[in-house]
Amino acid sequence: IGPDGSKEIANALKVNKTLLKLDLALNKIGHQGGIAIGEAFEHNNTLTNLDLVGNGIGDDGAGVISNALHDNKALHTISLSFNGIGPLGAEYIAEALKENSTLLTLNLTQNVIGESGAIAIGKSLE
Secondary structure, three states, X not given: OHHHHXXXXXXXXXXXXXXXXXXXXXXXXXXXHHHHHHHHOOOOOOOOEEEOOXXXXXXXXXXXXXXXXXXXXXXXXXXXXXXXXXXXXXXXXHHHHHHOOOOOEEEOOOOOOHHHHHHHHXXXXX
Protein backbone atom coordinates (compact mmCIF):
# COMPACT_ATOMS: atom_id res chain seq x y z
CA ILE A 1 0.00 0.00 0.00
CA GLY A 2 3.01 2.27 0.40
CA PRO A 3 3.20 5.53 2.32
CA ASP A 4 0.21 7.11 0.56
CA GLY A 5 -2.10 4.19 1.27
CA SER A 6 -1.03 4.11 4.90
CA LYS A 7 -1.82 7.82 5.22
CA GLU A 8 -5.38 7.15 4.05
CA ILE A 9 -5.73 4.31 6.54
CA ALA A 10 -4.34 6.58 9.26
CA ASN A 11 -6.95 9.23 8.44
CA ALA A 12 -9.68 6.60 8.78
CA LEU A 13 -8.25 5.42 12.11
CA LYS A 14 -8.65 8.92 13.51
CA VAL A 15 -12.44 8.58 13.33
CA ASN A 16 -13.00 4.81 13.45
CA LYS A 17 -14.36 3.55 16.77
CA THR A 18 -14.95 -0.15 15.97
CA LEU A 19 -11.77 -1.70 14.52
CA LEU A 20 -9.82 -3.73 17.10
CA LYS A 21 -7.02 -5.24 14.99
CA LEU A 22 -5.04 -3.82 12.09
CA ASP A 23 -2.45 -5.88 10.21
CA LEU A 24 -0.35 -3.84 7.79
CA ALA A 25 2.63 -6.22 7.71
CA LEU A 26 4.89 -6.10 4.66
CA ASN A 27 3.17 -3.16 2.98
CA LYS A 28 6.19 -0.89 2.40
CA ILE A 29 4.71 2.01 4.34
CA GLY A 30 8.16 3.36 5.26
CA HIS A 31 8.87 5.99 7.88
CA GLN A 32 6.22 8.36 6.44
CA GLY A 33 3.55 5.69 6.86
CA GLY A 34 4.79 4.90 10.35
CA ILE A 35 4.53 8.56 11.26
CA ALA A 36 0.98 8.77 9.86
CA ILE A 37 -0.15 5.66 11.74
CA GLY A 38 1.48 6.94 14.93
CA GLU A 39 -0.30 10.28 14.64
CA ALA A 40 -3.61 8.46 14.18
CA PHE A 41 -3.21 6.87 17.61
CA GLU A 42 -3.52 10.27 19.22
CA HIS A 43 -7.19 10.09 18.15
CA ASN A 44 -7.95 6.35 18.24
CA ASN A 45 -8.61 4.58 21.52
CA THR A 46 -10.27 1.39 20.25
CA LEU A 47 -7.54 -0.45 18.32
CA THR A 48 -5.99 -3.11 20.55
CA ASN A 49 -3.64 -4.91 18.14
CA LEU A 50 -1.33 -3.33 15.55
CA ASP A 51 0.99 -5.31 13.25
CA LEU A 52 3.52 -3.24 11.28
CA VAL A 53 6.07 -6.01 10.67
CA GLY A 54 8.49 -5.44 7.81
CA ASN A 55 7.58 -1.90 6.81
CA GLY A 56 10.82 0.02 7.28
CA ILE A 57 9.35 2.61 9.65
CA GLY A 58 12.79 3.25 11.17
CA ASP A 59 13.50 5.45 14.15
CA ASP A 60 11.25 8.28 12.92
CA GLY A 61 8.18 6.05 12.68
CA ALA A 62 8.99 4.40 16.00
CA GLY A 63 9.31 7.83 17.59
CA VAL A 64 5.87 9.03 16.56
CA ILE A 65 4.25 5.70 17.46
CA SER A 66 5.99 5.94 20.83
CA ASN A 67 4.63 9.45 21.40
CA ALA A 68 1.13 8.11 20.88
CA LEU A 69 1.76 5.26 23.31
CA HIS A 70 2.26 7.76 26.12
CA ASP A 71 -1.48 8.41 26.22
CA ASN A 72 -3.05 5.52 24.31
CA LYS A 73 -4.64 3.09 26.77
CA ALA A 74 -6.28 0.76 24.26
CA LEU A 75 -3.34 -0.82 22.43
CA HIS A 76 -2.38 -4.15 23.99
CA THR A 77 -0.18 -5.66 21.26
CA ILE A 78 2.19 -4.02 18.80
CA SER A 79 4.48 -5.84 16.38
CA LEU A 80 7.34 -3.76 15.01
CA SER A 81 9.69 -6.51 13.79
CA PHE A 82 11.89 -6.03 10.72
CA ASN A 83 11.52 -2.24 10.65
CA GLY A 84 15.09 -0.95 10.81
CA ILE A 85 14.55 0.47 14.28
CA GLY A 86 17.88 1.40 15.83
CA PRO A 87 19.03 2.45 19.31
CA LEU A 88 17.35 5.86 19.01
CA GLY A 89 13.99 4.29 18.13
CA ALA A 90 14.39 1.87 21.03
CA GLU A 91 14.98 4.81 23.37
CA TYR A 92 11.75 6.42 22.12
CA ILE A 93 9.91 3.18 22.79
CA ALA A 94 11.49 2.89 26.23
CA GLU A 95 10.27 6.36 27.20
CA ALA A 96 6.73 5.43 26.14
CA LEU A 97 6.84 2.20 28.11
CA LYS A 98 7.53 4.17 31.28
CA GLU A 99 4.15 5.89 30.87
CA ASN A 100 2.06 3.15 29.24
CA SER A 101 0.71 0.46 31.56
CA THR A 102 -1.69 -1.22 29.11
CA LEU A 103 0.67 -2.54 26.42
CA LEU A 104 1.04 -6.29 27.02
CA THR A 105 3.02 -7.46 23.98
CA LEU A 106 5.82 -5.67 22.13
CA ASN A 107 7.62 -7.48 19.31
CA LEU A 108 10.90 -5.94 18.14
CA THR A 109 12.41 -9.01 16.45
CA GLN A 110 15.09 -8.38 13.81
CA ASN A 111 15.65 -4.69 14.40
CA VAL A 112 19.03 -3.12 15.10
CA ILE A 113 18.35 -1.67 18.56
CA GLY A 114 21.76 -2.78 19.81
CA GLU A 115 22.88 -3.08 23.39
CA SER A 116 22.04 0.51 24.34
CA GLY A 117 18.50 0.17 22.97
CA ALA A 118 17.99 -3.10 24.81
CA ILE A 119 19.26 -1.55 28.05
CA ALA A 120 16.91 1.42 27.67
CA ILE A 121 13.91 -0.86 27.11
CA GLY A 122 14.96 -3.13 29.97
CA LYS A 123 15.23 -0.21 32.39
CA SER A 124 11.84 1.12 31.34
CA LEU A 125 10.22 -2.17 32.34
CA GLU A 126 11.56 -2.14 35.91
